[in-house]
Every structure is written in structure tokens, then in C-alpha cells.
Amino acid sequence: FEMLKPGTVGRPIPGVFVKIAADGEILTRGPHVMQGYYHRPEATAEAIDADGYFHTGDIGMVDADGCLRITDRKKDLIVTAGGKNIAPQPIEAMLKTNKFFSNAVLLGDKRRFPIMLLVPNFEAMAQWAQVKGLPMLAHEELSALPEVCEKLEREARKSLRDLAQYEMPKKFLILARDFTIESGELTPKMSVRRKVVEENYRDQIEALYEEE
Structure with missing residues (x-):
């Protein structure tokens, strides 16, 4: 080349x-x-x-x-129920340029619309929460606060604003911990095993789709 x-x-x-x-x-x-x-x-x-x-x-x-x-x-390409092809990795990379996120996984194969799992940058999240006068809580409790979830979703949509409509995640799942090798969600090279992530959070993912 x-x-x-x-x-x-x-x-x-x-x-x-x-x-x-x-x-x-x-x-x-x-x-x-x-x-x-x-x-x-x-x-x-x-x-x-x-x-x-x-x-x-x-x-x-x-x-x-x-x-x-x-x-x-x-093999990672998402094909929605409507036949739209979505390449997840470039979309996930957009989130990683935002200081509020350390990881992201886009899902939606054979589904009506894509959703995104978000791993917050817990340090940045805690600093923001402190400035806003929110209680200082453990990561799991802090990431579940409505104010924090709304802030992270706004940040995600801002980072993804240039996506086509069919590529834009319709819903977000805020995770309370990062992916790990021990959980099987990361390879030794720190690549995300998206199938394992999807399986580990299957109940929460199904709940998002059932809300429709």
C-alpha cells in the first residue's frame, strides 16, 4: 500500500x-x-x-x-432487525474520547434498535458528583443515582451526535464496574469479548428491550 x-x-x-x-x-x-x-x-x-x-x-x-x-x-458487525449494518467499534471509540467513559459496548444484532453499555470513568464521575453536591457513595451506588445516569447519557449522546439515526443507541445501560479479564469480558490483550459481556448482562439488556 x-x-x-x-x-x-x-x-x-x-x-x-x-x-x-x-x-x-x-x-x-x-x-x-x-x-x-x-x-x-x-x-x-x-x-x-x-x-x-x-x-x-x-x-x-x-x-x-x-x-x-x-x-x-x-464477525462483530451488527445487523439490525431492519437490515441496517452497524460497525460497533468506531462508535465505541467515540465514547472513549469523552473523559466520563472508560469503556463502551454497542449491541443490537437482530434487534429493532441498538443499545449501548457504558462503563463510566469512575474518578471523573465522582468528581462531577462532588461538585454537584451529591453524596459520596461507592461506585455501584453512585452510578445508579438518577442525576448521574442522566449526566452520563447526555454526555454519550453528545459524543455520538454525528451518527446516523439508525446507528444511535436508543437506550443506555450504565455499568457499576469495568470489564475484567477475570470475568472473561477482556482478553489478555485487553480486547473486549462482546459475547461474554452480552451474556453477563443479559437480564439487564432484555429488560431494556422489554420496556418498549
């Missing part, structure tokens, strides 16, 4: 072809693509289509300069 541009892979070099599938998956063809899996024709057919394009499993886009930007993994 040529042309250095922050946040992108760059432009494909001569002989390397890249296109974006209808579902947003990055496809590529050229001498860099393998001929196939050894003695595994079914796996080869699944990975490389009839036109010779390798299906990378990554979601991305080609910008106005022709540079490739990888935004997510296809």
Missing part, C-alpha cells in the same frame, strides 16, 4: 485490487493472495470467490483519496 495517511492502510500498490462488498467487507485480489488452503477446497471457496477476491473478514471503506480504512471485524 502506498501513500501515508494516519488512520488508513494507504492506497493499494499497482497490481493489488481492493473493493468493498455490499455488506462493507474488504475484498482484495492480486499476487499477494494465496492460491488456496492445502487440500481444503471448501475452505478455499469460502475465502476466495469466483472472481479471485479474498474475503478478508474486515469491514472498511475507501476514502476520497483512495486510501483504505479498516473500521471493524465482520
Whole structure:
């Protein structure tokens, strides 16, 4: 790939072809693509289509300069009940630039609308609560206060204001603790295991959807 541009892979070099599938998956063809899996024709057919394009499993886009930007993994892509595709990781990253949040997980696959689980930055949250004259409580109790929940939801919506309507979480779940390796919610590399998070908070998630 040529042309250095922050946040992108760059432009494909001569002989390397890249296109974006209808579902947003990055496809590529050229001498860099393998001929196939050894003695595994079914796996080869699944990975490389009839036109010779390798299906990378990554979601991305080609910008106005022709540079490739990888935004997510296809396995993490959310497809709503209405058929809208949502890449969660860029949306979650928007929240992490806000001082009030340390983590976020967007959910909503096969659902009518997306929701977001928010892990507060408990230090920033406590400082704000103190300025507002709220009682100094443990994280679990503080994050459950209506004033705190309303503040965090306002901050989240402010950070996500540029999203398309179908991408905007309709509801938020404020969590009382951060994700941990011990709970299975984080990998040793500190990546979020969203399926584990979803399972651990299944009851609260279902309650949000049942409120509709």
C-alpha cells in the first residue's frame, strides 16, 4: 500500500485490487493472495470467490483519496432487525474520547434498535458528583443515582451526535464496574469479548428491550 495517511492502510500498490462488498467487507485480489488452503477446497471457496477476491473478514471503506480504512471485524458487525449494518467499534471509540467513559459496548444484532453499555470513568464521575453536591457513595451506588445516569447519557449522546439515526443507541445501560479479564469480558490483550459481556448482562439488556 502506498501513500501515508494516519488512520488508513494507504492506497493499494499497482497490481493489488481492493473493493468493498455490499455488506462493507474488504475484498482484495492480486499476487499477494494465496492460491488456496492445502487440500481444503471448501475452505478455499469460502475465502476466495469466483472472481479471485479474498474475503478478508474486515469491514472498511475507501476514502476520497483512495486510501483504505479498516473500521471493524465482520464477525462483530451488527445487523439490525431492519437490515441496517452497524460497525460497533468506531462508535465505541467515540465514547472513549469523552473523559466520563472508560469503556463502551454497542449491541443490537437482530434487534429493532441498538443499545449501548457504558462503563463510566469512575474518578471523573465522582468528581462531577462532588461538585454537584451529591453524596459520596461507592461506585455501584453512585452510578445508579438518577442525576448521574442522566449526566452520563447526555454526555454519550453528545459524543455520538454525528451518527446516523439508525446507528444511535436508543437506550443506555450504565455499568457499576469495568470489564475484567477475570470475568472473561477482556482478553489478555485487553480486547473486549462482546459475547461474554452480552451474556453477563443479559437480564439487564432484555429488560431494556422489554420496556418498549
